[in-house]
Amino acid sequence: MAGELILVTGGTGLIGIKTIHTALKAGYSVRAAVRSQEKAKAVLATPTVMAINPGSKLTFVIVPDILADNAYDEAVKGVKYIIHIASPVIKGEGFTPAQYESELIAPAIKGTTSILSAAHKTPSIQRIVITSSIVAIIPWEEFIAKEVDTVFDDTYEIPFPAGPYTNPFEAYAASKVRALLATKEFLWEKKPQWDIIHIMPSFVVGDNEIITDATLICDSTVSAAFAQVLGRDSRWGAVPSTSVHPADIARLHVAALDPEIEGNQSFLAVSGGERGTRWEEAIGIVNRNFPEAVRKGILPNNGTAKTKRTKVDSSRTEKVFGFKFLGYEEQVKSVVEQYLGLLGEPVA
Template sequence: MSGELVLITGGTGLIGIKTIHTALKAGYSVRAAVRSQAKADAVLATPTVGALNPGSKLSFVIVPDILADNAYDEAVNGVSYILHLASPVIKGEGFTPDQYETELIAPALKGTLSILAAAYKTTGIKRIVITSSEVAIIPWEEFIAKEVDIVFDDKYEIPVPEGPYSHPFEAYSASKVRALDATKRFVKEKKPEWDIINIMPSFVVGDNEIITDPKKISDGTVSAAFAQVLGGDSGWGAVPSTSVHVADVARLHVEALDPKIEGGQNFLAVSEGERGTRWEDAIEIVNRNFPEAVKKGALPNNGTAATKRTRVDASRTEEVFGFKFQSYEEQVKSVTKQYLELSGVAVA
């Protein structure tokens, strides 16, 4: 298995860059699908990838538009595995209602179907691992709009929601449900030679080497934890109590290529067990781990955050893969350390 060629889409995202490094470190050869040469250069410039000196073990294919017909046909040629991470991400400010379909739903759905169709037209592919989300199997109204006593696990299923959508996160959730449903139907109808594993992360928090400007470090789901450290708030309101370290998500994607892991499964990625994440704990975590930076004012650490209890059981993932997800404390520490390093502040 080691040395075989893996195609990774979405390689310049928060999860993607960590997955490229993890796959290379595990001994795979990686072909990263990126939108431009500038994106490829950004991957090569990251310290962890550079330290591996990958040479010919890391190559790139330019896919400027994942919504184009046959977008991935060239990219899949000759690969043994596909890690499909490319998909729209929701940010704190979200999108306007007229953008829900074009910016969230269509790219998630067509991008997934495009990679599946391209894989189906070639030979030699053994497995496709897709970045799904916990919101693909947890109803929107129970995930964020109200608290319930249900403990959600990876066997939970929900119907495909119909619009119109009242919130950008609701539209994002719908995009993940629709992509998962389309994947199931594709496999059922086409019966491909390869199988599929869906990795379903919660709010992903951790360092992102693609980012070199400290002002951009609190972007996407990272803001749920780190905006308060910078003296603000995420703009998301009360955030469901589910988070996971980006390094653990990358590890799941790569280790899911192992044939010992049976295909055709969904795996949730959520830390802290049933207690879940308490987002406001970041203030205390930073005070305890970076007291000098707080004292100097490099970290205001006086913002606000709120948590909405959401009970998700990802214990089966930990059992199957044989490791425990890193704590919320480790997630916060990794982002804080990167922020301070990018800001030129010494980290003890």
């Protein structure tokens, strides 16, 4: 309900900043957990936050190390809801095999269990919404390598992925599985007074107000769609046919606080139905919507991308929450519009 206090972790990421905006627009008060004061300033400087002018409805708590014992104990005091988004992601060249456990898996598990432990000591909390991932419930090989006829939905479960892991993306997937299993174990052992909802996005493609440097526009899963628009070839090979706009993920996180939605369940966030996303279609989307930028060479729009078919059914999410996910066209357009804006070029 309007005015109630939410703790949001990971608020300076692609999903997190949209979630802060969405929660404020819905009338909630937000306490954002950030790693530094500089991160707090970045949130306050986003155009959407400035337009909302939240004043005391947006505050910050500094949590410099989510792996520290009792990291969130102070941050959770007095809040009614928690939206836990913070988790390690792969950037640039990723990590070496020796770093998989320390840089990807341990932070994902410890960050989640730390939030749960802090919440268990806090009687005011009623619900926790956690950002998980589609890879937490789809077997790695079937998601990234094999094309199977299975239609995956949010009832699917997979066992503990013990490793060793062949690449950083597989280790990232393992971190999501293990964090999900750790959460279920916590609920079974502690039986807290609050419940949990997991939101499970696919590849996130959309604008990110935290980014103010156009050269960083592909520093995330946005690259799967946008690298080809910049004239590059995909460095990931064939990418699973699953994408979602960050605005939709944010909308799910905030809407999931509604007590009318039953707790202790998971919701997939994937657009496009079973057909899903065809990554190479970004070329046509850009040609149709931004012909002048293509003509001028601002958007070379001549790179390549490949799609690996992965069938996912997230229709139950759309039914429960009462809206349709934005399609790939809207996802690509939002990135292009941001990119052109950062360059000072006209969007039309």
